Amino acid sequence: MTWPKKLPVIPTSCGNCPIRLSTVCRPLAAGSQLDVVQKFKTGDRVLAAGMDLFRPGEECKEFYNLLDGWVALYQISHNGRRQILDFLLPGAFVGYQPELLDAMSYGAACLTDVSVCVFPRRDFPQLLESYPAIGVRLAWLNSHSTINAYENLTNVGCRPAEARIAHLLLSLYVRINRPEQAARQNDVEIPLTQSHIADALGLTNVYVSQILKQLRERNLLIFRNGRLKILDPDGLANIADFDQLLVVGG
Amino acid sequence: MTWPKKLPVIPTSCGNCPIRLSTVCRPLAAGSQLDVVQKFKTGDRVLAAGMDLFRPGEECKEFYNLLDGWVALYQISHNGRRQILDFLLPGAFVGYQPELLDAMSYGAACLTDVSVCVFPRRDFPQLLESYPAIGVRLAWLNSHSTINAYENLTNVGCRPAEARIAHLLLSLYVRINRPEQAARQNDVEIPLTQSHIADALGLTNVYVSQILKQLRERNLLIFRNGRLKILDPDGLANIADFDQLLVVGG
């Protein structure tokens, strides 16, 4: 599937970085501190959809701040199946893991064209040393990743296929519809294929197709061509076993 | 199931804390810095097997350093099934989540009698402020949790029941058999019931029972009464799709 081409977002400098407050740079004050990251960062980079930021098992020399586009973290099991671990949206800090310089324990695939800001891995500990507030921020971000992984685990481990799919789509929906956007849309772009959904939920693409059809026919949601339209928020939240939902009808 | 009673491990002071280097206190130097935590901590506590440190949805006023015993993190889905998210061993730092003071997004159940060192939640940000190295440590710990959750997700999402069970037991096995122990045991205590295994893997207890029987009859492992005996490390690692295995035969 191909997504509508958009120009990649690349800030000219850290000062006007659109995701500065979302990522690891947040605690750095706007003046001289920001210059430090500006010098620390290797540069920006654009990748086409389908490319990998890094692959599982690979030694990756960089971290990435996701400026624009969607990324999926994944692992490949020995039997050839792929598990998608998380979907990353702009603002994510990608690639941190406990043993900084070892082989990556997962891969990062670009679902759309993607632009990233690149940090050198090797020097990161020194940056942390100089600005330990970044460490605190990193702890916060990592705990978010953990919570998110926990939610996914419960989804995959406890719920039947229909609920899993509804839950995943709803949770992506609320992540996109952040408070920022004054006018909530109940029709959002989600650049996934049914296979992505299947790989994230431990299902097969054909079964996902069948369930999506049911959801469509029951007037709950329409997911087609990378667009998700929520038809019946309450009904969905119900079968999805979903708590935090604040959808505006329409 | 009841486990053999052991006296709870409680250090008399932070100076001789057995898990100081595993948990969040690691970066604090042994002298005056350690006195700070000593004063910061609320005290120690012992809980009986079956108790909860905190429950999902509850507002928890504390963090815990797990001194002794096993803890399971879990979520309950609306259909009544329980998902075990992680098994915690002594040295774990329990209860950190992004929104420090909100309701806990998961629960923590004591699988055995447990002893913990208690931190007040409210004041933690100040501790971080004064000793930002703790934040860096926390980031490290949290990224471990994330990686672990990712592994579990792949296990539950990609592998058939037999491989899931073998994988879980092997991974617990290597966590217990840390390099510390000079003499590796291929017969270790794992205080879980089959229902725990089922809840961790998205299976039912009766199916787990059946698969364990198969594994037993194929001379791969014996899991009984909270003891795991590895009979055929290589064979197991093979069906478990397991990488990092360094088992001493026996």
Added chain:
DNA sequence: CGGGTGTTTGAATAATGTCAAACCGAGTGG
């Protein structure tokens, strides 16, 4: 001896996967 918790067993059933073919729409090259 009796009760509780955990385990085992078997049979019937439901959920999900597999395989194979057809379909659909977008992009490409003639």
Added chain:
DNA sequence: CCACTCGGTTTGACATTATTCAAACACCCG
């Protein structure tokens, strides 16, 4: 403008995996 290919989706028949239900069992503990 057509035919072709390609990735993604849909469909149906069928196989398999895992769940459910129910009963019996085993064991520890009081």
